[in-house]
Amino acid sequence: MAAVDPGDEKNTPPMVAARRSPVTTALITSCLREELQARLVALGQPAYRASQVLHGIYRRRARDFAGLSDLPAALRAQLAAEFVFPALTLVRVLGARDTTQKFLFRLSDGQLIESVLIPASPALYGEASDRRTLCVSSQVGCAYGCKFCASGLDGWTRNLQAGEIVEQVLQAEALGGNRVDNLVFMGMGEPLANFDNLLRAIAILNDAEWGLGLGARRMTVSTSGLAPQIRQLADQPRQIRLAISLHGATDEVRSQIMPVNRKYPLAALLDACRYWRSHKKQRLTFEFILIADLNDSPAQAQALAALANELAAKVNLIPYNTVAGLPWLRPPEARCEAFLRTLRARGVAATLRREKGHDIDAACGQLRRQTMQGENGG
Numbered sequence: 001m002a003a004v005d006p007g008d009e010k011n012t013p014p015m016v017a018a019r020r021s022p023v024t025t026a027l028i029t030s031c032l033r034e035e036l037q038a039r040l041v042a043l044g045q046p047a048y049r050a051s052q053v054l055h056g057i058y059r060r061r062a063r064d065f066a067g068l069s070d071l072p073a074a075l076r077a078q079l080a081a082e083f084v085f086p087a088l089t090l091v092r093v094l095g096a097r098d099t100t101q102k103f104l105f106r107l108s109d110g111q112l113i114e115s116v117l118i119p120a121s122p123a124l125y126g127e128a129s130d131r132r133t134l135c136v137s138s139q140v141g142c143a144y145g146c147k148f149c150a151s152g153l154d155g156w157t158r159n160l161q162a163g164e165i166v167e168q169v170l171q172a173e174a175l176g177g178n179r180v181d182n183l184v185f186m187g188m189g190e191p192l193a194n195f196d197n198l199l200r201a202i203a204i205l206n207d208a209e210w211g212l213g214l215g216a217r218r219m220t221v222s223t224s225g226l227a228p229q230i231r232q233l234a235d236q237p238r239q240i241r242l243a244i245s246l247h248g249a250t251d252e253v254r255s256q257i258m259p260v261n262r263k264y265p266l267a268a269l270l271d272a273c274r275y276w277r278s279h280k281k282q283r284l285t286f287e288f289i290l291i292a293d294l295n296d297s298p299a300q301a302q303a304l305a306a307l308a309n310e311l312a313a314k315v316n317l318i319p320y321n322t323v324a325g326l327p328w329l330r331p332p333e334a335r336c337e338a339f340l341r342t343l344r345a346r347g348v349a350a351t352l353r354r355e356k357g358h359d360i361d362a363a364c365g366q367l368r369r370q371t372m373q374g375e376n377g378g
């Protein structure tokens with residue numbers, strides 16, 4: 001674990017286990033249209049070429065500059081001299097097309113990230129739906145050190161660039177053979193600690209004119225509770241959704257498993273949630289991983305119900321997925337169902353996820369850890 005103040009997103013953690021130099025060349029999929037226009041005009045090209053380039057990438061799905069075959073060769077050569085496509089190489093895939101699929105990608109600097117494609121099922125964060133959901137990573141590793149999470153075990157390495165986030169969607173659609181309808185920023189990393197790249201990726205994914213055209217309401221940002229960034233996100237005009245990884249309904253329980261709670265205790269987090277609610281039209285979601293003998297008691301259920309009712313938040317209960325090397329256990333099914341009943345009896349809109357990913361180590365960060373340990377002979 002990198003020695004950082006958990007929750008201090010300005011205190012950028014040191015590079016941990018980076019094997020090659022960080023990415024430095026401009027990624028074409030990190031570009032907003034106006035930036036590409038400005039660059040092409042500076043290169044002596046007409047501004048409208050930017051729209052043609054982006055149309056080729058996001059509509060026709062060109063995967064390299066040669067694939068932009070309707071553009072003049074000279075322009076393609078200029079683009080290739082200025083930009084690169086993000087090199088996400090598929091290392092492993094677990095699952096099959098009609099089940100949850102987990103992709104392990106290697107980035108151009110050798111780092112590993114995971115994306116998880118969840119097939120049609122009742123929507124977890126939006127309205128009832130039979131749509132396909134992709135869970136993307138926002139960082140390599142994570143500095144926040146939640147005690148139940150495999151992604152935080154090896155600390156933070158680097159932020160993903162916006163284009164590397166966008167590329168996960170493009171690759172998942174190509175590999176899964178279908179469009180992604182819902183996107184959750186719930187993979188490796190704390191998305192709000194990579195705020196600028198997150199917003200940039202959302203802008204590219206959302207823009208219907210030149211980007212991927214994924215609706216803002218179909219994107220959910222999940223945070224461990226960075227209160228200042230929740231407010232900043234609330235100030236953004238796009239109607240994206242927000243999920244709070246709560247996992248403890250009192251400071252006493254939450255601080256045991258989420259170091260970020262020491263920096264932003266529940267009072268500060270809930271204040272930020274109120275701010276969000278006053279700026280956005282849609283409901284918040286509280287994520288709550290049920291861990292045996294830690295947060296699965298009737299008292300926690302009652303405290304959670306009170307918080308959810310105050311903020312009119314939905315609750316998504318997730319029975320814990322065992323992580324190798326960590327001591328936590330999944331509660332018995334009956335205990336999870338009882339927790340759900342307590343919430344519902346108090347009028348909370350709550351669901352209990354009957355986990356689809358349990359059999360393929362779908363808990364965030366596990367596939368990456370296994371692969372890293374194998375490569376390091378660990």
Ligand code: SF4
Pocket residue numbers: 142143144145146149150151152187188189190224245364
């Ligand atoms: S749960 Fe999220 S914020 Fe916490 S360590 Fe894992 S990736 Fe980081």
